Amino acid sequence: MSKEPKPVAIIMIEDDEGHARLIEKNIRRAGVTNEIISFRNGTSAITYLLGADGSGQAAVGRPSLVLLDLNLPDMTGIDILARLKANEHTRRTPVIVLTTTDDVREIQRCYDLGANVYITKPLNYESFANAIRQLGLFLSVMQIPELD
Amino acid sequence: MLRLGGGRFVGYNLLLLAGGAVVLLMIVSAAFIFSSRSQVHATEALRAARVDRLVLEFISDLVDAETAQRGYIITSNPTYLEPYEKALGQFTEDSADLRLRAAEVDEGRAIAPEPVEELIKLGQTKMDLVGRNLAEFRAGHLDQLRLVLASDQGRVLMDQIRQKGAVIRDIAASVRVARAAAMRDAAFMLTTMITLGVAMIVVLTAGATMVMIRHIKQIDEARQELIENNQELESRVRERTEAVMRTNDELQRYAYIVSHDLRAPLVNIMGFTSELESATERLTTYVRKVDGDDENPDRADALLAVDEDIPEALGFIHSSMKRMDGLINEILKLSRAGRRVLEPVPLDMQGLVSECIDSIRQRFDEAGAEVRIEGRLPDVVSDRSALQQIFTNLLDNATKYLKDGRPGQIAVRGRLERGSAVFEVEDNGRGIAEADFERIFELFRRAGIQDKPGEGIGLAHTRMLSRRLGGDVSVRSDGETGTTFIVTIARDLVLRMGRNET
Numbered sequence: 001m002s003k004e005p006k007p008v009a010i011i012m013i014e015d016d017e018g019h020a021r022l023i024e025k026n027i028r029r030a031g032v033t034n035e036i037i038s039f040r041n042g043t044s045a046i047t048y049l050l051g052a053d054g055s056g057q058a059a060v061g062r063p064s065l066v067l068l069d070l071n072l073p074d075m076t077g078i079d080i081l082a083r084l085k086a087n088e089h090t091r092r093t094p095v096i097v098l099t100t101t102d103d104v105r106e107i108q109r110c111y112d113l114g115a116n117v118y119i120t121k122p123l124n125y126e127s128f129a130n131a132i133r134q135l136g137l138f139l140s141v142m143q144i145p146e147l148d
Numbered sequence: 149m150l151r152l153g154g155g156r157f158v159g160y161n162l163l164l165l166a167g168g169a170v171v172l173l174m175i176v177s178a179a180f181i182f183s184s185r186s187q188v189h190a191t192e193a194l195r196a197a198r199v200d201r202l203v204l205e206f207i208s209d210l211v212d213a214e215t216a217q218r219g220y221i222i223t224s225n226p227t228y229l230e231p232y233e234k235a236l237g238q239f240t241e242d243s244a245d246l247r248l249r250a251a252e253v254d255e256g257r258a259i260a261p262e263p264v265e266e267l268i269k270l271g272q273t274k275m276d277l278v279g280r281n282l283a284e285f286r287a288g289h290l291d292q293l294r295l296v297l298a299s300d301q302g303r304v305l306m307d308q309i310r311q312k313g314a315v316i317r318d319i320a321a322s323v324r325v326a327r328a329a330a331m332r333d334a335a336f337m338l339t340t341m342i343t344l345g346v347a348m349i350v351v352l353t354a355g356a357t358m359v360m361i362r363h364i365k366q367i368d369e370a371r372q373e374l375i376e377n378n379q380e381l382e383s384r385v386r387e388r389t390e391a392v393m394r395t396n397d398e399l400q401r402y403a404y405i406v407s408h409d410l411r412a413p414l415v416n417i418m419g420f421t422s423e424l425e426s427a428t429e430r431l432t433t434y435v436r437k438v439d440g441d442d443e444n445p446d447r448a449d450a451l452l453a454v455d456e457d458i459p460e461a462l463g464f465i466h467s468s469m470k471r472m473d474g475l476i477n478e479i480l481k482l483s484r485a486g487r488r489v490l491e492p493v494p495l496d497m498q499g500l501v502s503e504c505i506d507s508i509r510q511r512f513d514e515a516g517a518e519v520r521i522e523g524r525l526p527d528v529v530s531d532r533s534a535l536q537q538i539f540t541n542l543l544d545n546a547t548k549y550l551k552d553g554r555p556g557q558i559a560v561r562g563r564l565e566r567g568s569a570v571f572e573v574e575d576n577g578r579g580i581a582e583a584d585f586e587r588i589f590e591l592f593r594r595a596g597i598q599d600k601p602g603e604g605i606g607l608a609h610t611r612m613l614s615r616r617l618g619g620d621v622s623v624r625s626d627g628e629t630g631t632t633f634i635v636t637i638a639r640d641l642v643l644r645m646g647r648n649e650t
Contacts (some may be wrong), residue, residue, distance in 0.1 A: 016415030100411040121415050125422040
């Protein structure tokens with residue numbers, strides 16, 4: 001009785017244009033064709049995700065997956081993560097934290113707040129590209145629960 | 149500071165003590181002198197009194213003899229002769245006594261022997277007269293007797309005797325009075341001196357007490373000052389430690405942010421370099437594939453670019469990035485170690501350093517170095533892992549930079565200094581030039597001949613850790629015969645952090 005899932009939009013919150021481009025390139029190389037919506041800062045991303053009123057109503061009927069960088073110019077990714085997971089409409093939205101930090105405490109903090117995956121951007125490009133491609137494969141088989 | 153030296157205090161007190169002793173001596177000798185003088189006066193007064201009494205007895209003997217004689221003559225009762233005989237004997241005795249005792253008064257100076265002799269002679273005459281009268285009576289020569297009695301010779305004699313006696317008694321009395329006065333004077337002098345002495349002792353005691361109180365007050369003030377100085381010093385040490393810790397913390401945060409933010413562009417450089425590489429590969433393939441005029445200089449140029457210039461540039465970019473990546477990783481590692489929460493626990497330093505030595509024992513053996521702990525290392529309350537790092541780093545350094553041809557001798561020492569523990573790691577290695585004393589603690593900096601592997605991290609790390617433990621690390625070396633690293637840490641990190649943590 002499962003109906004055809006709506007295509008999932010990938011919301012990429014990444015202030016570094018280069019990183020965003022590399023991530024996008026490698027996701028595409030993995031064969032993922034979903035729409036990718038990019039945001040350069042936290043405020044615009046929050047506005048999009050939770051709506052202008054911040055209620056989260058905007059997210060209803062709009063399955064999405066969030067790629068989140070922690071190091072943003074106007075706020076930390078942790079704030080965004082916390083707000084997403086605290087809102088009843090967005091709390092089931094998968095969040096993949098993608099950042100340069102491999103600080104254990106920070107990773108733990110993200111998982112505690114409800115991050116679904118935590119990926120460190122390795123400096124070695126091969127492994128970086130590999131990680132993103134794997135993530136792409138993961139995304140292609142992933143089911144996003146749709147909200148009514 | 150102690151303004152009145154202990155010596156001066158002792159001096160004052162000795163002076164007062166000596167004063168007291170002199171006063172006491174004076175009192176005692178005065179008492180002695182005056183009492184012996186009083187004794188003399190008393191003896192002399194007694195002697196004078198005795199002479200007085202003897203004169204009276206002498207006269208009374210004569211009176212007794214005369215009374216007995218009269219009684220006998222009137223009553224013819226021979227029992228009256230008994231007192232006469234007795235008075236006669238007594239008279240002889242008293243005469244001798246009087247002569248002797250009178251000469252004694254004031255050592256014979258007061259009563260001349262002449263008046264005494266005259267008195268005795270008169271007395272004897274009187275006695276003889278009484279005796280003769282009795283003899284006349286017994287013999288029945290009553291007329292003769294009556295004649296004698298009527299002549300009033302006896303009464304005249306008796307008056308003379310009383311007169312002479314009175315003169316002697318007066319002298320004796322004046323001697324007695326003079327001596328009694330002298331005694332009273334001596335007693336008064338003694339009392340006065342004792343009173344004066346007591347007053348002086350009271351004054352001296354008061355003086356000593358005042359000096360003592362002043363001294364005690366000064367000691368107290370000095371102690372208070374010392375306590376204040378100590379507290380000030382302690383708070384200065386704490387302030388300084390806090391400042392160093394704060395700076396250290398700021399540096400750690402700085403290092404963390406820098407390394408983090410450096411990483412982000414690096415990811416781009418790496419990523420796009422790889423993109424560039426793959427693009428170049430495609431380009432190379434294409435350029436090679438394109439048929440063309442081999443004589444065409446543009447094609448030759450393009451080939452040169454894809455075959456040499458681009459790979460060379462990419463190679464340098466890669467190696468530089470690798471190096472930068474390494475450096476950033478080291479900074480990150482350092483910063484992470486710096487951000488680690490310290491766990492101060494009571495530590496047996498002897499055991500901890502021994503463990504560090506054992507953990508790199510192999511390196512000592514390879515280098516042929518001997519390592520020993522001199523004396524007992526003081527125990528501290530601090531972070532175990534940080535201290536392990538510090539000692540392992542320093543011991544490792546010591547083995548690394550030994551002088552060729554000189555058997556390595558490495559010594560670890562420790563001592564307590566105020567609220568800090570000071571540890572020294574000394575080697576007899578190649579030493580460090582004074583110009584490099586600061587440099588060696590900087591990140592990525594090394595000194596001397598670069599013949600050993602290393603990134604220039606160890607000492608920077610050691611400095612950071614020592615500072616986090618409430619101290620610092622410094623170096624001492626003559627640049628030739630060895631190096632000593634001095635690590636100072638808070639003896640009790642919990643105590644030192646105190647206010648910092650809340």
